[in-house]
Ligand code: SF4
């Protein structure tokens with residue numbers, strides 16, 4: 001009996017990764033995303049009433065460094081929050097080591113892919129406002 | 135629906151025997167409402183003693199102390215000896231064993247894993263220094279910090295209602311965690327660090343997703359979610 005319980009305790013010791021950071025930062029990134037989303041919503045709809053967010057308007061905005069940083073922060077936090085959430089699901093529901101490894105690798109790949117796509121989309125904008133016929 | 139003495143109610147009980155049956159099935163029993171204040175456990179006893187001696191369920195104290203009769207009644211986990219039949223306000227009462235545990239027979243589950251997880255958190259006072267006098271005294275304020283956690287009767291209603299507990303077979307669960315908090319928050323305990331090292335794990339406090347199913351499930355009206363949050367706080371403040 002004693003050894004059986006001993007082995008049971010060992011399951012909770014020495015895994016090295018406690019999951020504490022993932023748990024904690026999931027909450028923090030959630031709050032940050034909420035602030036960013038409300039800010040984004042306000043700027044799109046109420047900040048400059050009358051401007052319709054056409055391609056031109058958005059391209060003009062994205063040409064500025066500030067907006068690039070704003071959108072990239074948004075993307076990075078959203079990706080981290082979403083993919084860390086999926087990792088949590090995997091820890092909840094997937095119990096075979098092989099599947100766990102595969103799914104984790106898959107979502108690392110998806111995360112990096114989306115980050116690259118986001119960089120490719122956001123960074124190249126350098127067109128001054130009104131410079132594109134949309 | 136209000137019940138009067140002499141009324142009949144149906145107990146729809148899930149039956150299963152791990153050596154004889156492949157699948158669970160329900161059986162209906164007619165229970166007579168014999169006195170006001172009759173509990174679900176009184177109804178089960180009526181069935182077992184007067185109609186069908188093969189019906190299995192655990193009970194001992196019949197007053198909400200031993201924690202042996204956790205079961206799922208009309209979809210909610212509760213202990214049968216603390217549940218008034220009249221409070222359920224239904225003429226058909228569906229009773230199943232606690233969800234998430236292997237069934238041994240009828241309403242009796244195999245609780246080995248549940249209790250192993252309880253032992254994992256070292257649910258006893260750990261002493262490192264000899265007691266200052268004859269006994270270890272505690273101030274009234276420090277003692278009051280244990281209210282709302284020390285009353286746990288280990289009925290498993292909370293863990294059995296927790297989606298994280300169903301999903302992850304290694305998750306310690308709300309019951310083991312509230313019992314860990316009972317010692318971590320005890321001013322006399324000197325084993326906090328070794329205990330927190332065990333709880334600070336993917337399958338420990340960090341597996342709780344704050345779904346809060348465990349709170350309404352507890353027949354003693356305890357709050358495991360709050361206890362888990364306090365453990366998380368203690369772990370974080372210990373580190374930073
Ligand atoms: S609050 Fe935590 S322990 Fe309670 S049911 Fe939800 S996940 Fe389980």
Ligand code: SF4
Nearest residue numbers: 286287289290292352
């Ligand atoms: S916390 Fe409540 S529901 Fe959970 S085991 Fe203890 S008494 Fe039962």
Ligand code: FES
Nearest residue numbers: 194196200201215
């Ligand atoms: S019989 Fe002891 S708690 Fe119900």
